[in-house]
Amino acid sequence: MDVLAAWSIDSFARSLSSLSDHTVAAYASDVRGFATWAARAGIEQPGAVKRTNLRRYLAFLTTREYARRSVARKAAALRRYFKWLVRAGHLDVDPTVGLQARGGDGRLPRVLERRDLEELLEGALPEDEPDWRRRRDDAVLEVLYGSGLRVSELCGLSADSLDLEEGAVVVWGKGAKQRRVPLSAPAVAALRSWLGIRHEVLATDAEPAALVTVLFGNERGKALTPRDVRRIIDRRSPSPTHPHALRHSFATHLLDGGADLRAVQDLLGHSSVSTTQRYTHVSRERLRAAYGDAHPRA
Numbered sequence: 001m002d003v004l005a006a007w008s009i010d011s012f013a014r015s016l017s018s019l020s021d022h023t024v025a026a027y028a029s030d031v032r033g034f035a036t037w038a039a040r041a042g043i044e045q046p047g048a049v050k051r052t053n054l055r056r057y058l059a060f061l062t063t064r065e066y067a068r069r070s071v072a073r074k075a076a077a078l079r080r081y082f083k084w085l086v087r088a089g090h091l092d093v094d095p096t097v098g099l100q101a102r103g104g105d106g107r108l109p110r111v112l113e114r115r116d117l118e119e120l121l122e123g124a125l126p127e128d129e130p131d132w133r134r135r136r137d138d139a140v141l142e143v144l145y146g147s148g149l150r151v152s153e154l155c156g157l158s159a160d161s162l163d164l165e166e167g168a169v170v171v172w173g174k175g176a177k178q179r180r181v182p183l184s185a186p187a188v189a190a191l192r193s194w195l196g197i198r199h200e201v202l203a204t205d206a207e208p209a210a211l212v213t214v215l216f217g218n219e220r221g222k223a224l225t226p227r228d229v230r231r232i233i234d235r236r237s238p239s240p241t242h243p244h245a246l247r248h249s250f251a252t253h254l255l256d257g258g259a260d261l262r263a264v265q266d267l268l269g270h271s272s273v274s275t276t277q278r279y280t281h282v283s284r285e286r287l288r289a290a291y292g293d294a295h296p297r298a
Contacts, residue, residue, distance in 0.1 A: 004035050006045040006046070007045070009028055009031050010028075012027075012085075013027070015088075016080075019227075022234055026077070027080060030073065031078065031081045034054075034074070038053065046082070051095045051096070051097075053095075054075075054078060055099070058071055061074065078096055082094045083096070111249045111252045112249045116239065119236075120145075121138075132200065132201050135193045136194050138190040138194070139187070139190040139191045139216070140154065140229060141232065141236065143169070144243070145250055146183060146187040147169060147171075147182065147184070147187065147250070148251060149171060149181070149247065150173070150269075151244065154216070155223065155224050155225060155228075155229065156172060157169065158213035159215050160213050162183075162215070164188050164192060167182055167185070168181065168183055171269065173269035175271070233246075247268070251264055251267075251276070252279050264276055264279070
């Protein structure tokens with residue numbers, strides 16, 4: 001007898017249509033892991049799960065030396081799963097209400113190496129990749145890495161914010177603060193290519209007031225969303241990559257190259273230099289690793 005049959009995990013996974021395939025697979029795996037553990041404890045169906053069971057499971061994961069970030073993700077998967085059960089009418093009460101797991105350790109996402117960036121920005125694409133999507137994705141990725149924008153800032157860009165002749169873009173950051181950021185030469189080229197067909201993608205006849213100045217659109221002819229950006233990176237990246245890794249790589253590569261900390265602060269739109277200083281620690285670790293790998297007396 002399949003101990004997981006009563007948990008409807010495949011149906012739960014199908015309900016996650018708005019998430020990337022990678023995230024769906026991870027959530028389904030997390031729920032299966034809990035269901036298997038619960039079965040060993042004599043809990044054969046989700047209706048028998050109590051909040052104390054969930055807390056014991058998270059404590060069990062901690063004793064198995066799972067990283068805090070991993071435990072937090074598994075807790076998030078379980079919260080989403082039990083909310084789906086209630087929404088679908090399979091449960092009356094959600095046992096995950098109030099369930100908390102300590103989050104990650106505050107580490108920055110990894111810095112992309114040159115080969116990863118080349119694959120992400122210039123890698124071969126499927127033969128059936130639509131031309132409009134290739135142009136849009138090229139521009140999105142070049143701007144994210146070349147200018148260090150937050151994903152929310154990129155999604156909020158308008159065509160009017162671009163100055164391609166000067167190679168710059170005006171960005172509205174946190175706290176409604178405006179800054180002017182340089183665009184790289186590859187970003188300018190990719191944007192020119194995208195702008196040539198942008199009007200064919202955005203359904204400006206449906207919502208002219210909302211979309212007439214939007215820079216990037218999605219498959220539905222609407223303004224690009226952070227979730228759309230995640231899908232772009234999932235398609236293009238050779239390994240799982242968080243969208244903010246491009247921003248972190250932008251900052252770290254500038255500091256590795258000798259850029260002034262205050263200048264990087266302005267480019268990133270940080271209100272405090274202490275926020276930018278986190279990247280100096282990343283650069284120091286990279287330099288230390290390079291020294292250890294290359295110096296004969298290290």
